[in-house]
Amino acid sequence: MKEMILVLIGAALVNNVVLSxxxxxxPFLGVSKRTKTAAGMGGAVIFVITIASALTWxxxxxxxxxxKLEYLQTIVFILVIAALVQLIEMFLKKYSHxxxxxxxxxxxxxTTNCAVLGVALTNVQMEYSFIKSLVxxxxxxVGFTVAIVILAGIRERIEYNDVxxxxxxxxxxxxxxxxxxxxxxxxxxxx
Amino acid sequence: xxxxxxxxxxxxxxxxxxxVLMLGMCPTLALTTNAVDxxxxxxxxxxxxxxSNLLISLLRKVIPEKVRIPAFIVIVAxxxxxxxxxxxxxxxxxxxxxxxxxxxxVVNCIILGRAESYASKNPVAPSIFDGLGMGLGFTIGLTVIxxxxxxxxxxxxxxxxxxxxxxxPLKIFVxxxxxxxxxxxxxxxxxxxxxKSATNVTQQEPLACGGNCASCxxxxxxxxxxxxxxxxxxxxxxxxxxxx
Numbered sequence: 512m513k514e515m516i517l518v519l520i521g522a523a524l525v526n527n528v529v530l531s532x533x534x535x536x537x538p539f540l541g542v543s544k545r546t547k548t549a550a551g552m553g554g555a556v557i558f559v560i561t562i563a564s565a566l567t568w569x570x571x572x573x574x575x576x577x578x579k580l581e582y583l584q585t586i587v588f589i590l591v592i593a594a595l596v597q598l599i600e601m602f603l604k605k606y607s608h609x610x611x612x613x614x615x616x617x618x619x620x621x622t623t624n625c626a627v628l629g630v631a632l633t634n635v636q637m638e639y640s641f642i643k644s645l646v647x648x649x650x651x652x653v654g655f656t657v658a659i660v661i662l663a664g665i666r667e668r669i670e671y672n673d674v675x676x677x678x679x680x681x682x683x684x685x686x687x688x689x690x691x692x693x694x695x696x697x698x699x700x701x702x
Numbered sequence: 703x704x705x706x707x708x709x710x711x712x713x714x715x716x717x718x719x720x721x722v723l724m725l726g727m728c729p730t731l732a733l734t735t736n737a738v739d740x741x742x743x744x745x746x747x748x749x750x751x752x753x754s755n756l757l758i759s760l761l762r763k764v765i766p767e768k769v770r771i772p773a774f775i776v777i778v779a780x781x782x783x784x785x786x787x788x789x790x791x792x793x794x795x796x797x798x799x800x801x802x803x804x805x806x807x808v809v810n811c812i813i814l815g816r817a818e819s820y821a822s823k824n825p826v827a828p829s830i831f832d833g834l835g836m837g838l839g840f841t842i843g844l845t846v847i848x849x850x851x852x853x854x855x856x857x858x859x860x861x862x863x864x865x866x867x868x869x870x871p872l873k874i875f876v877x878x879x880x881x882x883x884x885x886x887x888x889x890x891x892x893x894x895x896x897x898k899s900a901t902n903v904t905q906q907e908p909l910a911c912g913g914n915c916a917s918c919x920x921x922x923x924x925x926x927x928x929x930x931x932x933x934x935x936x937x938x939x940x941x942x943x944x945x946x
Contacts, residue, residue, distance in 0.1 A: 531878045533732035537811070540727070548928065582787065585805040586779040593772065625728055625809040632802055682890035689882030696877065 515646050518639075521702055522650030528626050529658045530692040535626035539659055540684060542617070549663035553656025555617040557649065559599065560627055563592050564648030567631040568641050588631045596622045626655060658695075662687060706831040713835020719812045720843025721892070722899055726812045729803055730844060731881040737860050740848030741841060742796045743803065746785055748837025751813050753781045755821040755833035762822045774817045779808045812836060851875045851884055 526532060529539045535556075542552045567588050575581050600618045603611040621627060630651050634644040665687050674683050719725045726747075733743045754777050758765075765773045786804050789797040797804070807813065816836055821829040852858055855875030857865035865871075874880050892899040 533728050533878070533881065534806070536727040536731060545928075582783060585783050585786070585808060586776060589775055589779055589808050590772070593775065625806050628809055629802060629806060632805055636802065677890045677894035678886075680889075680893065682886045682893060685882050685886035685889065689879045689886060692879040692882055693874075696879065 515643065517702055518643055518646050519650040522647050523654035523657065524695065524698040525702055527654045527658055527695050527698075528629070528651045529655055530688070530695045532629070534629040535624045535655055538620060538624055539655075539662065539688070540681070542620070543659050543663040543666055543684075546660060546663045546667060549659045550656070551613060552617045552620075553652075553659050555614040555621060556624065556626070556655050557652040558614065559592075559596060559618070559621050560630055560648045560652040560655075561645065562599070563595055563627050564630055564634055564644045565641070566595060567591055568634060568639075568644045571635055572641075584632070584635060588628055592627050592631070593622050626651065658691065661691060665691075705828050709828050709831040710835040710838070713832060713837070714839040714842065717836075718839040718843060719836055720840055720847070721888075723812075724889075724899065725815060726810045726840060727885075728806065729810065730847065731878075731885065733800065733803055734844055734848040734851050734881065734884075735855070735876045736852040736858070737845055737848040739796075739799050740844040742793075743800055744837070744841025744844040746789070746800070746804065747807055747810060747812070747840055748834065750778065750781045750785055750807055751816060751837040751840075752830055752833040754778045754813060755816060755829045756826060757781075758817045758821040759824060759826045759829035762824075765822070770822065771814075771818075774814055774822075775808065778813050778817070782807050812840060847884060847888070851880055855880060 522528075528534050529536060538552055538556075543549050570587065570591060571581075571584065575583060575587065596618055600611075603614065603618075630648050634647055637647075639647055662684070666684060669683060669687070678686070713719075717723055720730055729743050729747070734740045754774075757777050758774060761773075761777075782805060785807075786797075789800075789804065816832060820832045824832070849859060852860075853864070854872050855877075856873075857863060857869050857871045875884065889899070891897075
């Protein structure tokens with residue numbers, strides 16, 4: 512149990528997926544203009560990454576390791592993730608319309624989110640067990656959500672500030688992300 | 703031949719993926735702590751880009767329109783796997799320092815972007831040079847940022863000490879925050895001097911997707927959705943008021 516909590520905290524805060532590993536930078540900078548959309552994106556990412564880490568773990572163990580096909584990991588994982596996102600979208604559309612309304616627009620954007628593939632590959636590389644992979648995936652996605660919601664909150668405030676003209680737009684967002692990254696470095700002593 | 707040279711110029715200078723298009727941000731931020739890793743990543747991406755452009759251009763009349771994206775992904779992923787195996791066999795150290803970012807080349811938007819916008823519509827020779835130009839542009843971009851961060855952050859260039867012993871390295875620049883700060887300064891300078899860059903677009907984006915994928919990063923998709931929802935809501939409210 513203690514080990515699980517360590518993996519969770521490590522994935523969510525210490526090795527934050529965007530602020531220290533730089534995975535999923537595109538949605539982090541692109542979909543962080545409003546807290547509401549950022550939270551929606553975060554929810555969709557949590558949903559997809561958790562399911563994807565479970566599925567890729569099973570496929571890796573049952574198919575690839577058994578038949579000595581580990582070298583196909585990259586190809587298989589990316590296809591599984593792309594198919595999974597499509598499936599989730601269709602499933603939500605049919606069975607849970609409220610959830611589809613909330614997450615639907617963000618789902619197609621997630622296929623290109625390298626955090627999903629990154630988590631699947633990390634799980635394999637670290638030889639995590641099934642439960643640990645699940646916890647690691649969930650933790651990573653929570654870390655992503657925390658980071659993107661905080662950034663969106665700060666960006667909403669920045670809109671009312673007098674930013675020097677050269678720094679308007681992307682530069683000030685990157686500086687904010689840099690400062691957040693410094694703050695998250697403080698978690699390094701946690702484990 | 704002229705067209706091939708034009709493609710090289712286009713990739714390296716006119717539409718440089720790092721400085722102008724601002725694509726492939728993940729490796730740009732993650733692997734520029736020193737110039738050696740940066741250059742290694744750039745060249746690895748270049749090889750994958752050239753090979754996938756070559757194959758996609760060859761197969762452009764065979765791949766059906768509807769399944770082209772999955773087909774491109776499979777082609778790119780195959781080349782990434784081959785390159786990863788070669789790195790493991792011959793350049794073990796580079797393989798260790800690039801780590802998980804090698805398989806992640808698959809989701810690098812430069813490669814799929816070039817496949818979709820150029821290689822799938824043009825003959826083989828220009829496609830190869832397009833890949834080469836874009837790849838070299840990316841390599842140059844990464845190496846320049848890498849040199850800058852390495853010089854300030856650890857006082858070395860290509861892992862060779864160049865600064866005097868009395869120089870106290872600013873460690874923050876080789877740590878994760880440094881990546882964001884360097885990129886922020888770079889984009890701010892581009893803004894200041896009004897250089898052509900994807901982050902430099904200031905005018906409001908129209909409701910429909912303008913096709914400017916470089917500056918969109920997926921935002922237009924969600925924003926359009928919000929705008930449409932808002933318009934629907936307003937229309938509904940108005941109807942309700944009229945009804946009264």
